[in-house]
Amino acid sequence: MTPSKFIKRVLGLVTCMVMAVAFNAAAGATCAVAIGCAPEAGAIAGNVLALAMGHAAPAGALRAGVLTEIWTGEMIKAFRTAPEALGWMQRIRSYNQYVNQDVIHFVAIGGDPAVLVDNTTYPLAITALTDADKPISLSKFSTEATPVTDDELHALSYDKMASVQERHRDALREKIAQRAIHSIAPDKQATDVPVIKTTGASDGTRKKMTFADLLTLKREFDKMGIPGNDRVLVLCSDHVNDLLETEQKFKEHYNINQTEGKVCRLYGFDIYEYDGTPYYTMSTGVKLAWGALPNATDARASVAFYAGRMMKAYGSTVFYHSEAKNDPLYHRSLVNFDQYGICLPLSETKSRAAIVSAPAGA
Known part of the structure; x- marks a missing residue:
């Protein structure tokens, strides 16, 4: 071995050792805080555990970031942290x-x-x-497996496993939110379940949303006797853009208050923006089934609900992985997650509504 290769090998080993110690310390400190212990003690215990179990665990498992208990715990903790874009979902009571x-x-x-x-x-x-x-x-949401090769873990300058976990978590969170707002949205117009059509000017395909439509929504909620607090309106991006284009009052409020994704409060509704609301057929005002692909006659709708009559719950989080040492062809680990969760109305009526874009010729 040449001197340069030897030096490079030593530097590589030192770097791996530093990264391993840092990871074990961070993981141990996190677990310690979760159970009420001092983070310093957890950091020390994490490295002691890795050293003591090094022969019992799969090679590199404790240092490459695939210790199941740690990654599952981190996923659960992060999954329950409210992202700003889903502030409307945090208004719903948890039944965990x-x-x-x-x-x-x-x-x-x-x-x-x-x-x-x-x-x-x-x-x-x-x-x-x-x-x-x-x-x-509870519904089961599963991510497709992501490959992580031993070469990546050895050569990359960042924590590949942490990056993979973050992307799986975000994908799960987005899909659960989409399913939640789809479940909350009414299937179609019914008694005490209003589906309101927009009445604004045509953009060539659909009629735009106006403040008059918001006022109609308020009247419907008032008529159903829904309490004035905790009324939530989740606007799709089409309707947000309609109001920004035509309503100066909405434009003045937009971007002023972005706490937890909240746009503003108007007509008694806390208004949020979310681009994952369900599609409705514009002519009939009927919601597309979950997973159905929209066509040119369909458009995203805005969804309103009373938070006091909604529920959500998260169940098990399961971390799956196969070890690279068992893959002689590709030398890769496979990683994915299952997350159980649900979000539903507690009452079918007098709790929710939708605002659907009317077709241009209506």
Whole structure:
């Protein structure tokens, strides 16, 4: 081995050792804080654990960042941190504490007793009020596997595993949010489930949204007796752009308050912008099924709801990986995640609405 190659090899080993110690310290400190211990003790324990278990764990597992418990814990912690773009979802009450084996058990109330006025007939009738268990299974969201080769872990100057985890987490969060707003949005117009059509000027394909449409939404919520607090409106980007183009008041509010993704508060609604709202057929005002591909006659809608009658819950987070040492052809690990979660209205009626773009010729 030439002197230059020897020096390069030594520098590489030193760099790997420093990175391994830093990773083990960071992972140990994180776990320590999670259980209420001092982070310094966790940092030391992380390196002691890696040293003690080095022969028991797969080669490089504790230093390459594929220790299942650590990555699962980090995923759970990060997944429950509210990103600004999904501030509307953070308004919904969490039912995580009621999740058992990725199922939530609700009680289906059997009804109310009859009320008699000035009754003179006895004995009184007996009416049984039978309640029932209503289990709801959480949906399972799975990411496709990502390959991470030993060469990448050896040569890269950044934490590849942390980067992979972050991208899987963000992809899961976005898909769960899209499914959540799709579940909240009404399927179509029904009693106490309004689907409002826009009434603005035509852009050649659809009618634009106006403040008059927001006022119609407010009237509908008032008529349904929905409490004035915790009314949330999630605007699609088309409707945001319509209001920015035509309504000076909205333009003045936009970008002033971006706390947790909130655009402003108007007409009693806390207004958020999100480009993952569901598509509706413009002519019929009917929501497309989950996963259906839109066409030229469909457009994204805005969704309104009363946060007090919505629920969300996250269940198990499962980290999967196969070791590179078991892949003689490619020398790569495969990594992916399962995340269980759900978001639904607690009441089908008097809790939500949609604003759908009307077709240009309507």
